[in-house]
Amino acid sequence: MEMDMSKHRVLEKLRGSDDFVSGESISEILGISRAAVWKNVKLLRQEGYVISSKTNRGYKLEAEPDILETEKIAAAANCVIAGIHCCASVDSTNNELKKMALEGAAEGTVLIADHQTAGRGRFGRSFVSPKSRGIYMSILLKPESVADIAGLTCMTAVAICKAIKKVIDVEPDIKWPNDVLLGGKKVCGILTELSAEGESGEIRYVVVGIGVNVNHRTEDFPKELRDIAGSLYMTGGETVDRNVLAGQLISSVLNMYMNINTERSEYMDEYRRRCVTLGKTVEFYMENRSFMGEVKEIEEDGALVVRLEDGQRHVIRFGEVSIVN
Numbered sequence: 198m199e200m201d202m203s204k205h206r207v208l209e210k211l212r213g214s215d216d217f218v219s220g221e222s223i224s225e226i227l228g229i230s231r232a233a234v235w236k237n238v239k240l241l242r243q244e245g246y247v248i249s250s251k252t253n254r255g256y257k258l259e260a261e262p263d264i265l266e267t268e269k270i271a272a273a274a275n276c277v278i279a280g281i282h283c284c285a286s287v288d289s290t291n292n293e294l295k296k297m298a299l300e301g302a303a304e305g306t307v308l309i310a311d312h313q314t315a316g317r318g319r320f321g322r323s324f325v326s327p328k329s330r331g332i333y334m335s336i337l338l339k340p341e342s343v344a345d346i347a348g349l350t351c352m353t354a355v356a357i358c359k360a361i362k363k364v365i366d367v368e369p370d371i372k373w374p375n376d377v378l379l380g381g382k383k384v385c386g387i388l389t390e391l392s393a394e395g396e397s398g399e400i401r402y403v404v405v406g407i408g409v410n411v412n413h414r415t416e417d418f419p420k421e422l423r424d425i426a427g428s429l430y431m432t433g434g435e436t437v438d439r440n441v442l443a444g445q446l447i448s449s450v451l452n453m454y455m456n457i458n459t460e461r462s463e464y465m466d467e468y469r470r471r472c473v474t475l476g477k478t479v480e481f482y483m484e485n486r487s488f489m490g491e492v493k494e495i496e497e498d499g500a501l502v503v504r505l506e507d508g509q510r511h512v513i514r515f516g517e518v519s520i521v522n
């Protein structure tokens with residue numbers, strides 16, 4: 198039996214019991230020597246599994262490391278998923294998933310990394326992605342037309358809020374267009390990128406990138422972000438199981454996406470309820486000039502309707518605004 202395979206099966210045996218399991222019984226059931234059982238226990242310990250051992254009693258799994266694992270994520274998701282790929286480190290999950298899309302990956306394929314060396318945010322900014330703290334994931338979608346894209350990021354923001362609510366029982370807010378906030382601090386950002394054919398406008402693929410600050414401590418953020426960035430851990434005071442949250446995030450996004458054409462207005466109602474930008478005075482830049490106005494409405498496609506200081510109505514479809522009051 199290959200070492201990796203037997204390690205996995207030893208782990209399954211230990212997981213299957215709340216008490217000690219004898220090395221002898223593991224070796225008999227798996228058909229490997231007791232020395233091989235011991236070797237696998239050592240390998241598992243090196244990976245961060247806490248396994249105690251007692252003479253005449255065997256081994257007991259005391260704690261598991263915080264590793265993103267496909268099986269655990271799939272078990273926490275309640276929907277069928279084309280494929281979940283976990284990796285230790287990539288430059289950006291959006292970049293990697295785009296490559297997979299070009300190689301023919303199916304709609305619904307998900308790529309999750311434990312760490313990003315060049316995580317990207319909107320407007321070419323970087324997205325801080327420390328190892329073992331967050332969920333850095335991209336989901337591949339293939340909507341039929343450009344019309345389906347409208348509101349996709351709003352839908353994703355709502356889906357993320359629902360998943361967070363399920364896992365840590367708090368009600369996140371949304372800052373237009375798609376920052377997810379807890380206690381006024383950003384805990385999640387979304388970067389949606391697409392490839393379309395110029396002539397026909399036909400969509401080749403959409404990559405929805407989601408970065409959640411899950412178990413980040415203050416010191417995980419650079420000083421300049423500490424006033425504006427938060428995490429689920431910093432809100433609830435407890436470490437969050439990233440596999441469970443990842444599973445909930447994926448199913449929340451995919452289930453909502455499947456119904457986007459029939460349920461768009463419900464999604465947008467929830468978006469408006471959560472959106473802290475609605476009703477506020479905002480400042481934004483257009484053609485190098487600053488403007489101020491009051492946010493009166495959010496349209497069905499997510500556009501912001503602002504009444505400017507001179508009374509004119511202005512619709513903002515892209516970009517960002519800062520809340521003044």
Ligand code: BTN
Pocket residue numbers: 288289290291292313315316317318319320322324332333334335385386387388406407408409
């Ligand atoms: C933003 O806040 O401006 C958007 C941040 C989006 C970050 C996620 S993390 C996973 C995916 N890969 C990236 O490089 N970016 C997105």
